[in-house]
Amino acid sequence: AEERFVAANPTSRRLHARAAEVMPGGNTRTVLFYDPFPLTLARGEGCYVWDADEHAYTDFLVEYTAGLYGHSNPVIQGAVEAALSEGIVLGGPNLLEAGFAAALCDRFPAVERIRFCNSGTEANLFALSAARAATGRQKVVAFKGGYHGGVLYFAGPNPLNAPFPIELADYNDSEGATALIAALGGDLAAVIVEPMLGSGGCIPAELEFLQALRVATEKTGALLIFDEVMTSRLAPGGLHGALGLTPDLVTLGKYLGGGLTFGAFGGRADIMDRFDPRRADAWPHAGTFNNNVLTMAAGLAGLTQIYTPKTAVTLNKRGDKLRLRLNAAAAKLGLPVQVTGRGSMMCLHVAGGPVRRPGDVTMPKALRDLLHFDLLAAGQYIARRGMINLSLPMTDSDLDGLVEAFAEMLETRRSL
Ligand code: PMP
Secondary structure, three states: OHHHHHHHOHHHHHHHHHHOOOOHHHOOOHHHOOOOOOOOEEEEEOOEEEEOOOOEEEEOOHHHHOOOOOOOOHHHHHHHHHHHOOOOOOOOOOOOHHHHHHHHHHHOOOOOEEEEEOOHHHHHHHHHHHHHHHHOOOEEEEEOOOEOOOOOEOOOOOOOOOOOOEEEEOOOOHHHHHHHHHHHHHHEEEEEEOOEEOOOOOEEOOHHHHHHHHHHHHHHOOEEEEEOOOHHHHOOOHHHHHHOOOOOEEEEEHHHHEOEOOEEEEEOHHHHHHHOOOOOOOOOOOOOOOOOHHHHHHHHHHHHHHOOHHHHHHHHHHHHHHHHHHHHHHHHOOOOEEEEEEOOEEEEEEOOOOOOOHHHOOOOHHHHHHHHHHHHHOOEEOOOOOEEEOOOOOOHHHHHHHHHHHHHHHHHHOOO
Protein backbone atom coordinates (compact mmCIF):
# COMPACT_ATOMS: atom_id res chain seq x y z
CA ALA A 1 0.00 0.00 0.00
CA GLU A 2 2.83 2.36 0.84
CA GLU A 3 4.62 1.68 -2.45
CA ARG A 4 1.44 2.41 -4.35
CA PHE A 5 1.07 5.63 -2.37
CA VAL A 6 4.64 6.74 -3.15
CA ALA A 7 4.29 5.94 -6.85
CA ALA A 8 1.00 7.83 -7.12
CA ASN A 9 2.22 11.01 -5.42
CA PRO A 10 5.48 12.28 -6.92
CA THR A 11 4.58 15.95 -6.53
CA SER A 12 3.64 15.66 -2.87
CA ARG A 13 6.84 13.75 -2.31
CA ARG A 14 8.95 16.46 -3.95
CA LEU A 15 7.16 19.29 -2.16
CA HIS A 16 7.60 17.57 1.17
CA ALA A 17 11.32 17.06 0.62
CA ARG A 18 11.75 20.74 -0.17
CA ALA A 19 9.59 21.83 2.78
CA ALA A 20 11.60 19.64 5.15
CA GLU A 21 14.67 21.75 4.42
CA VAL A 22 13.12 24.73 6.19
CA MET A 23 10.45 23.26 8.47
CA PRO A 24 11.39 20.32 10.70
CA GLY A 25 9.46 17.39 9.26
CA GLY A 26 8.32 19.47 6.31
CA ASN A 27 5.28 20.99 7.89
CA THR A 28 4.12 23.13 10.73
CA ARG A 29 1.51 20.87 12.33
CA THR A 30 2.64 17.58 13.80
CA VAL A 31 -0.79 16.00 13.43
CA LEU A 32 -0.61 16.31 9.65
CA PHE A 33 2.59 14.33 9.33
CA TYR A 34 2.76 10.67 8.39
CA ASP A 35 5.36 8.46 6.81
CA PRO A 36 6.69 8.44 4.16
CA PHE A 37 5.28 11.95 3.52
CA PRO A 38 1.88 13.57 3.84
CA LEU A 39 -0.13 14.60 0.80
CA THR A 40 0.13 18.27 -0.02
CA LEU A 41 -3.32 19.65 -0.66
CA ALA A 42 -3.74 22.11 -3.47
CA ARG A 43 -7.38 23.14 -3.24
CA GLY A 44 -10.84 22.32 -1.98
CA GLU A 45 -14.39 22.75 -3.13
CA GLY A 46 -17.55 21.74 -1.29
CA CYS A 47 -16.58 18.57 0.57
CA TYR A 48 -13.77 17.62 -1.82
CA VAL A 49 -10.05 18.29 -1.78
CA TRP A 50 -7.43 17.83 -4.46
CA ASP A 51 -3.84 16.99 -3.73
CA ALA A 52 -0.80 18.37 -5.54
CA ASP A 53 -0.89 15.41 -7.94
CA GLU A 54 -4.51 16.22 -8.81
CA HIS A 55 -6.17 13.27 -7.09
CA ALA A 56 -9.63 14.12 -5.77
CA TYR A 57 -10.80 13.00 -2.34
CA THR A 58 -13.95 13.29 -0.32
CA ASP A 59 -12.77 15.25 2.69
CA PHE A 60 -13.70 13.36 5.87
CA LEU A 61 -10.85 14.90 7.85
CA VAL A 62 -12.78 18.18 7.75
CA GLU A 63 -9.81 19.99 9.28
CA TYR A 64 -10.34 18.05 12.51
CA THR A 65 -13.91 19.40 12.73
CA ALA A 66 -13.09 23.02 11.83
CA GLY A 67 -14.12 22.50 8.20
CA LEU A 68 -17.81 22.08 9.02
CA TYR A 69 -18.93 24.55 6.35
CA GLY A 70 -16.91 22.93 3.59
CA HIS A 71 -14.44 24.64 1.32
CA SER A 72 -16.52 27.03 -0.67
CA ASN A 73 -19.67 28.00 1.14
CA PRO A 74 -20.97 31.12 -0.63
CA VAL A 75 -22.27 32.68 2.61
CA ILE A 76 -18.86 32.37 4.28
CA GLN A 77 -17.07 33.59 1.17
CA GLY A 78 -19.43 36.53 0.87
CA ALA A 79 -18.96 37.49 4.50
CA VAL A 80 -15.17 37.33 4.23
CA GLU A 81 -15.12 39.31 1.00
CA ALA A 82 -17.38 41.98 2.47
CA ALA A 83 -15.12 42.26 5.52
CA LEU A 84 -12.00 42.35 3.33
CA SER A 85 -13.30 45.28 1.41
CA GLU A 86 -13.70 47.35 4.61
CA GLY A 87 -10.09 46.98 5.74
CA ILE A 88 -8.64 44.13 7.74
CA VAL A 89 -6.53 45.47 10.61
CA LEU A 90 -8.69 48.17 12.09
CA GLY A 91 -7.24 48.25 15.58
CA GLY A 92 -10.42 49.09 17.45
CA PRO A 93 -13.64 47.41 18.49
CA ASN A 94 -15.34 46.65 15.20
CA LEU A 95 -18.89 46.39 13.92
CA LEU A 96 -19.01 42.60 14.01
CA GLU A 97 -17.64 41.29 17.28
CA ALA A 98 -20.44 42.17 19.68
CA GLY A 99 -23.01 40.56 17.42
CA PHE A 100 -20.92 37.43 17.16
CA ALA A 101 -20.41 37.34 20.92
CA ALA A 102 -24.15 37.73 21.46
CA ALA A 103 -24.91 34.91 19.02
CA LEU A 104 -22.51 32.61 20.88
CA CYS A 105 -23.90 33.51 24.32
CA ASP A 106 -27.38 32.90 22.95
CA ARG A 107 -26.44 29.55 21.63
CA PHE A 108 -24.43 27.95 24.43
CA PRO A 109 -26.36 27.83 27.72
CA ALA A 110 -23.33 27.88 30.06
CA VAL A 111 -21.80 30.87 28.27
CA GLU A 112 -23.09 34.06 29.89
CA ARG A 113 -20.10 36.14 28.78
CA ILE A 114 -17.41 35.46 26.25
CA ARG A 115 -14.05 36.71 25.02
CA PHE A 116 -12.26 35.84 21.81
CA CYS A 117 -8.75 34.64 21.10
CA ASN A 118 -7.01 32.97 18.18
CA SER A 119 -7.07 29.25 18.81
CA GLY A 120 -8.48 26.53 20.99
CA THR A 121 -5.11 26.22 22.67
CA GLU A 122 -5.17 29.87 23.70
CA ALA A 123 -8.77 29.53 24.87
CA ASN A 124 -7.80 26.70 27.20
CA LEU A 125 -4.72 28.51 28.49
CA PHE A 126 -6.86 31.55 29.30
CA ALA A 127 -9.62 29.48 30.88
CA LEU A 128 -7.17 27.58 33.07
CA SER A 129 -5.34 30.75 34.02
CA ALA A 130 -8.63 32.44 34.84
CA ALA A 131 -9.66 29.47 36.98
CA ARG A 132 -6.40 29.64 38.89
CA ALA A 133 -6.74 33.37 39.40
CA ALA A 134 -10.40 33.11 40.40
CA THR A 135 -9.76 30.40 43.00
CA GLY A 136 -6.31 31.52 44.11
CA ARG A 137 -5.29 27.88 43.71
CA GLN A 138 -2.66 26.25 41.53
CA LYS A 139 -3.53 22.69 40.57
CA VAL A 140 -5.44 21.36 37.61
CA VAL A 141 -6.96 17.96 36.92
CA ALA A 142 -7.08 16.74 33.32
CA PHE A 143 -7.66 13.32 31.78
CA LYS A 144 -5.40 10.77 30.16
CA GLY A 145 -5.92 10.93 26.40
CA GLY A 146 -7.24 14.48 26.62
CA TYR A 147 -6.15 17.09 24.13
CA HIS A 148 -6.51 20.77 24.90
CA GLY A 149 -3.81 22.11 22.58
CA GLY A 150 -0.20 21.35 21.74
CA VAL A 151 0.93 22.58 25.16
CA LEU A 152 -1.92 20.83 26.98
CA TYR A 153 -1.71 17.37 25.52
CA PHE A 154 -2.14 14.29 27.69
CA ALA A 155 -2.05 11.29 25.39
CA GLY A 156 1.60 10.65 26.15
CA PRO A 157 4.64 12.33 27.62
CA ASN A 158 4.84 15.94 26.48
CA PRO A 159 7.82 18.01 27.66
CA LEU A 160 6.20 21.09 26.14
CA ASN A 161 3.13 21.09 28.37
CA ALA A 162 2.25 24.38 30.04
CA PRO A 163 3.86 24.65 33.44
CA PHE A 164 0.67 24.19 35.45
CA PRO A 165 0.78 21.46 38.09
CA ILE A 166 -1.49 18.99 36.34
CA GLU A 167 -2.75 15.71 37.77
CA LEU A 168 -4.14 13.15 35.35
CA ALA A 169 -7.14 10.93 35.97
CA ASP A 170 -8.74 8.19 33.88
CA TYR A 171 -11.52 9.23 31.54
CA ASN A 172 -14.96 7.83 32.40
CA ASP A 173 -13.76 6.75 35.85
CA SER A 174 -16.15 8.63 38.14
CA GLU A 175 -14.84 7.11 41.35
CA GLY A 176 -11.19 7.72 40.55
CA ALA A 177 -11.79 11.32 39.50
CA THR A 178 -14.04 12.04 42.48
CA ALA A 179 -11.41 10.68 44.86
CA LEU A 180 -8.63 12.69 43.22
CA ILE A 181 -10.66 15.91 43.30
CA ALA A 182 -11.51 15.36 46.96
CA ALA A 183 -7.89 14.59 47.82
CA LEU A 184 -6.64 17.76 46.14
CA GLY A 185 -9.34 19.71 47.96
CA GLY A 186 -8.48 23.34 48.53
CA ASP A 187 -5.42 23.13 46.25
CA LEU A 188 -7.42 22.34 43.14
CA ALA A 189 -8.26 25.26 40.85
CA ALA A 190 -9.96 23.47 37.97
CA VAL A 191 -10.91 20.27 36.24
CA ILE A 192 -10.71 20.46 32.47
CA VAL A 193 -12.48 17.84 30.40
CA GLU A 194 -13.66 17.24 26.86
CA PRO A 195 -17.27 16.02 27.10
CA MET A 196 -16.25 13.63 24.35
CA LEU A 197 -12.57 12.91 23.80
CA GLY A 198 -11.89 14.23 20.30
CA SER A 199 -8.26 13.65 19.38
CA GLY A 200 -8.28 10.85 21.94
CA GLY A 201 -10.51 8.83 19.62
CA CYS A 202 -14.05 10.23 19.70
CA ILE A 203 -14.86 8.48 22.96
CA PRO A 204 -17.98 9.99 24.54
CA ALA A 205 -18.03 10.73 28.23
CA GLU A 206 -20.69 8.87 30.14
CA LEU A 207 -23.25 11.28 31.55
CA GLU A 208 -22.73 9.92 35.04
CA PHE A 209 -18.99 10.67 34.80
CA LEU A 210 -19.54 14.32 33.85
CA GLN A 211 -22.20 14.65 36.54
CA ALA A 212 -19.74 13.24 39.08
CA LEU A 213 -17.17 15.88 38.03
CA ARG A 214 -19.79 18.59 38.49
CA VAL A 215 -20.70 17.39 41.98
CA ALA A 216 -17.10 16.81 43.10
CA THR A 217 -15.87 20.22 41.91
CA GLU A 218 -18.81 22.00 43.52
CA LYS A 219 -17.88 20.37 46.83
CA THR A 220 -14.30 21.63 46.79
CA GLY A 221 -14.87 24.94 45.02
CA ALA A 222 -12.79 23.99 41.99
CA LEU A 223 -14.04 25.23 38.62
CA LEU A 224 -15.27 22.81 35.99
CA ILE A 225 -14.11 23.66 32.47
CA PHE A 226 -15.60 21.93 29.46
CA ASP A 227 -13.34 22.01 26.44
CA GLU A 228 -15.93 22.15 23.66
CA VAL A 229 -13.45 23.23 21.00
CA MET A 230 -14.49 20.20 18.96
CA THR A 231 -17.75 19.09 20.55
CA SER A 232 -19.72 22.32 20.36
CA ARG A 233 -20.78 21.18 16.86
CA LEU A 234 -22.57 18.12 18.25
CA ALA A 235 -25.80 19.83 19.30
CA PRO A 236 -27.38 23.28 19.00
CA GLY A 237 -26.22 24.22 22.51
CA GLY A 238 -23.00 22.24 22.41
CA LEU A 239 -22.57 18.98 24.23
CA HIS A 240 -23.10 20.62 27.64
CA GLY A 241 -26.42 21.91 26.34
CA ALA A 242 -27.44 18.51 25.04
CA LEU A 243 -26.47 16.81 28.30
CA GLY A 244 -28.04 19.46 30.52
CA LEU A 245 -24.80 20.23 32.35
CA THR A 246 -23.51 23.62 33.43
CA PRO A 247 -19.73 23.88 33.56
CA ASP A 248 -18.29 27.08 35.03
CA LEU A 249 -16.27 27.82 31.91
CA VAL A 250 -16.45 26.59 28.33
CA THR A 251 -13.81 26.82 25.63
CA LEU A 252 -14.68 27.04 21.95
CA GLY A 253 -12.84 26.98 18.64
CA LYS A 254 -12.67 25.23 15.29
CA TYR A 255 -15.70 25.67 12.96
CA LEU A 256 -17.09 28.53 15.04
CA GLY A 257 -14.62 30.82 13.27
CA GLY A 258 -16.26 29.91 9.98
CA GLY A 259 -13.09 28.14 8.89
CA LEU A 260 -10.72 30.92 9.94
CA THR A 261 -8.41 30.96 12.92
CA PHE A 262 -10.51 31.14 16.08
CA GLY A 263 -10.78 30.50 19.78
CA ALA A 264 -13.05 31.72 22.55
CA PHE A 265 -13.62 31.15 26.23
CA GLY A 266 -16.63 32.05 28.28
CA GLY A 267 -18.94 31.01 31.04
CA ARG A 268 -20.16 32.34 34.36
CA ALA A 269 -20.61 36.09 34.31
CA ASP A 270 -19.08 36.55 37.76
CA ILE A 271 -15.84 34.92 36.59
CA MET A 272 -15.71 36.41 33.10
CA ASP A 273 -16.50 39.91 34.40
CA ARG A 274 -13.10 39.92 36.03
CA PHE A 275 -11.79 40.70 32.54
CA ASP A 276 -13.71 43.99 32.53
CA PRO A 277 -10.98 46.64 32.17
CA ARG A 278 -13.14 49.13 34.06
CA ARG A 279 -12.49 47.19 37.25
CA ALA A 280 -9.64 48.21 39.47
CA ASP A 281 -8.62 44.55 39.84
CA ALA A 282 -9.25 43.61 36.20
CA TRP A 283 -7.44 40.65 34.67
CA PRO A 284 -5.66 41.51 31.43
CA HIS A 285 -6.61 39.75 28.24
CA ALA A 286 -4.60 40.66 25.18
CA GLY A 287 -4.29 39.39 21.64
CA THR A 288 -3.72 41.50 18.54
CA PHE A 289 -5.99 39.37 16.38
CA ASN A 290 -8.64 38.44 18.98
CA ASN A 291 -11.32 40.42 17.16
CA ASN A 292 -9.93 40.17 13.64
CA VAL A 293 -12.67 41.11 11.23
CA LEU A 294 -12.30 38.16 8.89
CA THR A 295 -12.94 35.60 11.62
CA MET A 296 -15.69 37.70 13.18
CA ALA A 297 -17.44 38.00 9.81
CA ALA A 298 -17.10 34.34 8.84
CA GLY A 299 -18.00 33.06 12.29
CA LEU A 300 -21.07 35.25 12.66
CA ALA A 301 -22.36 34.43 9.19
CA GLY A 302 -21.77 30.73 9.70
CA LEU A 303 -23.47 30.47 13.06
CA THR A 304 -26.47 32.62 12.29
CA GLN A 305 -27.09 31.88 8.61
CA ILE A 306 -25.80 28.34 8.10
CA TYR A 307 -25.33 26.24 11.23
CA THR A 308 -28.68 27.03 12.75
CA PRO A 309 -29.95 24.81 15.59
CA LYS A 310 -32.05 22.89 13.09
CA THR A 311 -29.09 22.25 10.79
CA ALA A 312 -27.00 21.13 13.76
CA VAL A 313 -29.62 18.54 14.67
CA THR A 314 -29.87 17.26 11.09
CA LEU A 315 -26.12 17.00 10.52
CA ASN A 316 -25.56 15.10 13.74
CA LYS A 317 -28.40 12.70 13.00
CA ARG A 318 -26.75 11.94 9.67
CA GLY A 319 -23.50 11.29 11.53
CA ASP A 320 -25.22 8.87 13.91
CA LYS A 321 -26.61 6.99 10.93
CA LEU A 322 -23.24 6.86 9.19
CA ARG A 323 -21.58 5.51 12.33
CA LEU A 324 -24.19 2.74 12.57
CA ARG A 325 -23.61 1.80 8.94
CA LEU A 326 -19.83 1.64 9.36
CA ASN A 327 -20.21 -0.50 12.47
CA ALA A 328 -22.67 -2.77 10.68
CA ALA A 329 -20.13 -3.28 7.87
CA ALA A 330 -17.49 -4.35 10.40
CA ALA A 331 -19.92 -6.55 12.34
CA LYS A 332 -20.97 -8.31 9.15
CA LEU A 333 -17.41 -9.54 8.70
CA GLY A 334 -17.08 -10.40 12.38
CA LEU A 335 -14.08 -8.07 12.73
CA PRO A 336 -13.05 -6.36 15.99
CA VAL A 337 -13.32 -2.99 14.29
CA GLN A 338 -15.46 -0.28 15.83
CA VAL A 339 -16.40 3.24 15.02
CA THR A 340 -17.02 5.27 18.17
CA GLY A 341 -18.25 8.82 18.48
CA ARG A 342 -21.34 10.90 18.56
CA GLY A 343 -23.18 12.75 15.85
CA SER A 344 -20.95 14.24 13.20
CA MET A 345 -17.62 13.13 14.77
CA MET A 346 -16.37 9.57 14.80
CA CYS A 347 -13.22 7.48 14.93
CA LEU A 348 -12.26 4.09 13.66
CA HIS A 349 -10.70 1.69 16.16
CA VAL A 350 -9.55 -1.86 16.42
CA ALA A 351 -11.12 -3.02 19.67
CA GLY A 352 -13.10 -6.07 20.65
CA GLY A 353 -14.76 -4.79 23.82
CA PRO A 354 -16.35 -1.56 24.97
CA VAL A 355 -14.33 1.61 24.33
CA ARG A 356 -14.54 3.86 27.39
CA ARG A 357 -11.05 5.34 27.36
CA PRO A 358 -8.07 5.46 25.01
CA GLY A 359 -6.41 2.46 26.69
CA ASP A 360 -9.26 0.26 25.49
CA VAL A 361 -8.18 0.45 21.87
CA THR A 362 -5.19 -1.03 20.15
CA MET A 363 -4.31 -0.10 16.64
CA PRO A 364 -0.89 -1.36 15.56
CA LYS A 365 0.86 1.28 13.44
CA ALA A 366 1.20 -1.07 10.47
CA LEU A 367 -2.55 -1.65 10.43
CA ARG A 368 -3.31 2.04 10.83
CA ASP A 369 -1.04 2.77 7.86
CA LEU A 370 -2.75 0.17 5.74
CA LEU A 371 -6.26 1.39 6.50
CA HIS A 372 -5.24 4.94 5.81
CA PHE A 373 -3.51 4.18 2.51
CA ASP A 374 -6.37 1.93 1.42
CA LEU A 375 -8.94 4.62 2.08
CA LEU A 376 -6.82 7.25 0.35
CA ALA A 377 -6.49 5.01 -2.67
CA ALA A 378 -10.28 4.77 -2.66
CA GLY A 379 -10.58 8.56 -2.66
CA GLN A 380 -11.51 8.91 1.02
CA TYR A 381 -9.47 11.50 2.93
CA ILE A 382 -9.70 10.70 6.65
CA ALA A 383 -7.38 11.56 9.52
CA ARG A 384 -4.45 9.22 9.87
CA ARG A 385 -5.51 8.33 13.39
CA GLY A 386 -8.90 7.16 12.08
CA MET A 387 -10.95 10.24 12.74
CA ILE A 388 -13.88 10.86 10.42
CA ASN A 389 -15.98 14.03 10.51
CA LEU A 390 -18.97 15.25 8.57
CA SER A 391 -19.22 18.57 6.82
CA LEU A 392 -22.35 20.31 5.64
CA PRO A 393 -21.85 19.97 1.86
CA MET A 394 -21.70 16.15 2.03
CA THR A 395 -24.48 14.41 0.17
CA ASP A 396 -25.86 10.94 0.81
CA SER A 397 -23.78 9.64 -2.06
CA ASP A 398 -20.61 11.01 -0.45
CA LEU A 399 -21.49 9.07 2.70
CA ASP A 400 -22.33 5.96 0.67
CA GLY A 401 -18.91 6.27 -0.95
CA LEU A 402 -17.20 6.09 2.44
CA VAL A 403 -19.29 3.12 3.59
CA GLU A 404 -18.48 1.24 0.38
CA ALA A 405 -14.75 2.00 0.55
CA PHE A 406 -14.71 1.06 4.23
CA ALA A 407 -16.47 -2.26 3.63
CA GLU A 408 -14.16 -3.06 0.74
CA MET A 409 -11.08 -2.21 2.77
CA LEU A 410 -12.23 -4.48 5.60
CA GLU A 411 -12.93 -7.29 3.16
CA THR A 412 -9.46 -6.95 1.59
CA ARG A 413 -7.64 -6.77 4.91
CA ARG A 414 -9.80 -9.09 6.98
CA SER A 415 -7.07 -11.66 7.40
CA LEU A 416 -4.72 -9.15 9.08
N1 PMP B 1 -9.17 21.47 22.45
C1 PMP B 1 -9.58 20.44 21.71
C2 PMP B 1 -10.61 19.51 22.28
C3 PMP B 1 -9.08 20.26 20.42
O1 PMP B 1 -9.46 19.21 19.71
C4 PMP B 1 -8.13 21.17 19.92
C5 PMP B 1 -7.55 21.05 18.52
N2 PMP B 1 -7.57 19.81 17.95
C6 PMP B 1 -7.73 22.22 20.74
C7 PMP B 1 -8.27 22.35 21.98
C8 PMP B 1 -6.72 23.21 20.27
O2 PMP B 1 -7.29 24.04 19.33
P1 PMP B 1 -6.34 24.81 18.30
O3 PMP B 1 -5.78 23.78 17.38
O4 PMP B 1 -7.25 25.77 17.64
O5 PMP B 1 -5.29 25.50 19.11
